[in-house]
Amino acid sequence: MNAISIKNLAKTYANGTVALKGIDLDVAEGDFFAMLGANGAGKTTIISILTGLVVKSAGQVKVFGVDIDASHQEAKRLMGVVPQEFNFNLFEKVEDIVMTQAGYYGIPRAIAKKETHKLLKSMDLWDKRNVVSRQLSGGMKRRLMIARALVHKPKLLILDEPTASVDVELRHGMWEYLNKLNQQGTTILLTTHYLEEVEQMCAHAAIIKEGKIIKNESVKKLVQTLELEDYLITVKHVQGVDQLKEYSLKVIDEYTLEVVLNRKSELNNFLMKLSQTGMVMTDIRTKGFRLEKLFLNILQE
Ligand SMILES: Nc1ncnc2c1ncn2[C@@H]1O[C@H](COP(=O)(O)OP(=O)(O)O)[C@@H](O)[C@H]1O
Numbered sequence: 001m002n003a004i005s006i007k008n009l010a011k012t013y014a015n016g017t018v019a020l021k022g023i024d025l026d027v028a029e030g031d032f033f034a035m036l037g038a039n040g041a042g043k044t045t046i047i048s049i050l051t052g053l054v055v056k057s058a059g060q061v062k063v064f065g066v067d068i069d070a071s072h073q074e075a076k077r078l079m080g081v082v083p084q085e086f087n088f089n090l091f092e093k094v095e096d097i098v099m100t101q102a103g104y105y106g107i108p109r110a111i112a113k114k115e116t117h118k119l120l121k122s123m124d125l126w127d128k129r130n131v132v133s134r135q136l137s138g139g140m141k142r143r144l145m146i147a148r149a150l151v152h153k154p155k156l157l158i159l160d161e162p163t164a165s166v167d168v169e170l171r172h173g174m175w176e177y178l179n180k181l182n183q184q185g186t187t188i189l190l191t192t193h194y195l196e197e198v199e200q201m202c203a204h205a206a207i208i209k210e211g212k213i214i215k216n217e218s219v220k221k222l223v224q225t226l227e228l229e230d231y232l233i234t235v236k237h238v239q240g241v242d243q244l245k246e247y248s249l250k251v252i253d254e255y256t257l258e259v260v261l262n263r264k265s266e267l268n269n270f271l272m273k274l275s276q277t278g279m280v281m282t283d284i285r286t287k288g289f290r291l292e293k294l295f296l297n298i299l300q301e
């Protein structure tokens with residue numbers, strides 16, 4: 001069964017902005033799915049429609065087979081949402097924020113308390129449980145929203161830019177936690193700009209541009225579709241670069257060359273020609289993250 005099934009989804013805001021132009025998107029149960037796209041592409045609009053914050057203009061949305069229009073409450077129970085903007089009461093205490101959320105779902109107090117404590121501990125917020133949320137750092141606020149989103153044990157967790165304003169070290173911990181959650185069966189849908197993390201963590205990704213999905217495949221495949229690669233090559237001594245004029249080659253210093261190649265069709269030939277110049281290669285590596293470049297290529301198309 002699909003965790004999310006979106007058909008022909010369209011949204012035009014009241015001011016006339018066309019945010020979504022017919023989105024079709026399936027996310028399988030158990031998937032770890034990323035939505036990538038520039039600012040304004042429509043990612044948050046999709047999430048807001050899923051979670052009932054924004055009313056769609058056309059199309060059909062189902063969550064685990066449950067239509068979000070026909071069975072709004074039932075669909076809502078299946079989802080936990082971590083929105084892009086902090087939206088909790090800044091003057092409420094951390095523990096109370098999670099407990100209040102449990103109350104919305106009618107979870108009995110004793111069970112809610114147990115679950116809240118467990119979540120605050122795993123989100124590293126246990127020491128802050130009696131602090132008003134205003135006093136938390138950006139990363140702590142984000143983790144508080146994750147704890148709050150999970151208190152009713154949703155089958156689908158949706159996170160809009162979850163690692164924004166989270167520092168690198170804590171970001172790593174958050175991804176580890178999400179990965180564990182995913183392995184325990186929770187389907188995860190997120191948007192992010194940290195593409196190297198998508199490459200490491202997510203199974204599938206859709207790239208959204210101007211309200212349309214322009215790519216939707218496995219992250220592995222997405223990465224493979226990028227044929228151009230930026231190579232840094234170390235040689236014993238740079239010489240005879242004239243013979244390599246046909247390539248877009250930059251001499252960085254007397255030991256280092258940078259060259260952009262199609263790694264499928266050009267790499268072997270280039271290496272052969274390199275050795276014909278008399279240069280002795282001691283190291284070759286790619287520069288930067290492949291998916292990031294793919295993403296940029298697509299956005300610039
Ligand atoms: N409440 C709104 N009213 C009018 N336009 C909006 C509203 N929310 C978003 N938009 C517009 O819809 C488009 C998609 O926005 P959004 O879904 O927030 O994109 P993303 O999350 O990918 O940055 C943008 O052009 C944005 O300006």
Ligand SMILES: [Mg+2]
Pocket residue numbers: 043044045084160
């Ligand atoms: Mg957004």
